[in-house]
Amino acid sequence: MSFKYILYDEEEKIGFISLNRPEKRNALSRGLLEELTELLLKIGQEKKIKVVVLKGIGKIFSAGHDLKEIADGSPQDVLQMFQACFLTMRAIREIPQPVIVQVHGIATAAGCQLVAAADLAVAAEDARFATPGVKIGLFCTTPAVFLSRNIGRKKAMEMLLTGDFMSAQEALIHGLVNKVVPSSELEAVTSELAGKIACNSLSTMAIGKKAFYQQINMEDFQALNYATEVISLSSTTKDAQEGIRAFLEKREPKWSDN
Template sequence: MSHTSTATAVQISVEDTIGYITLTEPQRRNPLSVKTMRSFLEALTDLSANPAVRVIIVRALGPAFSAGHDLTEVVGRSLDQEREIFAICTKMMQSIHQVRQPVIASVQGIALAAGCQLVASCDLAVASTAARFGTPGVKIGLFCSTPMVALTRAIGRKQAMRMLLTGEMIDAATAMQWGLVNEVTNPETLDTVTRTMAQTIAKASAMTLSTGKEAFYRQIDLAEDDAYQATQEVMAVNAVTHDSQEGISAFLGKREPQWQDR
């Protein structure tokens, strides 16, 4: 099963249980224009509503994953127009956390500014050894303040500040060491490694994955007491679901579970 969205900059497809969102403007280094961000949001919404899709992979064509905002849209605009650009970007990034499926970034090249924000916003990320990451806004007088939100929640403060203040790029190995990506692999194996990770996750109950992802982002910035209060209720409710009872029974009975996603 495969279909394509109307916008040329974003392609959507489904293969088995994995949904793909592909940025398809390689000649422009896949900029996140307002139109592209709206199309991405639409693609994310479409895939999220598809019951067959258990995991979503975000990838891009060409040498760059995404060079960030389309700067031609940022020049000579009114304050309200600038607000619109960053509001749609924020909505897009937050939606990645709000959709029920885990979202994996498959990063083949440079990911800069809002492109780096996109990687940091995804639940997981696999990078090619050719990938580079940076928040170079400081070099052009526009500090990467919104990318900073996702970046500082993915990596430590000192490392984030170094990227933000210097504007210098880091390589894939450094990105993994700092916690921005989960795994680094050769360019020729990037698709396979990302797909294998997605398939491993897709074996779980979709209901269980959705429950866990929502709880993760709800508790992550809470104080420990509040986090435990929130998650103990999530676990109790999860425990009485069909799939939890089936999964535990299957484990105890040494058989494969039959998920019903409820």
């Protein structure tokens, strides 16, 4: 597959996707979003890799949607752009592979939404996050969805109503990112995390990822009932049987997708 707005590389069981519009601060144009969705779905279908790392080329991760497309587009054009973004977020959620975002510089508006929608996030210590749409008269209602599911309501509303930046350390404290590291170590630490996850069975992670997001908004015992059914059925899978035997026999498991 050839792309205009993104780059893609694979290293062993890890896929590295790079937003490649540095001259536009990696703005999420409709074209970029469509390419990203297409690639994510292909990765999910082929199952050749076990983890996806999403990062940005240039000085920043992403400044969000391409405002020129919004300013110059018809209402239908703008709707189609936001629908393209919806499909990207759904692809991140629905592919079996965990998606790790590697953040440097800034992640604002829909760029912040990408961070919040991903399964995991690693940030450079000088990275900053914001949902500044309110400052240009376009409240960040779509970024608010995943932002409010990552951090507390009061903090989410503060970001949405002020448009102010959140530091990487604040993002760690409030649950928007998993790790904050020196800029010089960002790529190595992210790759190390991806490599650790890639040692696991993809089919096991796929079951777990789907179940995690299914149960998260359920009432406690509804969630537990659902999770009980999932783990009971999962125990009969080939990789679960292999993993349990390997543990009992004190050896490394041999996953079906290795």
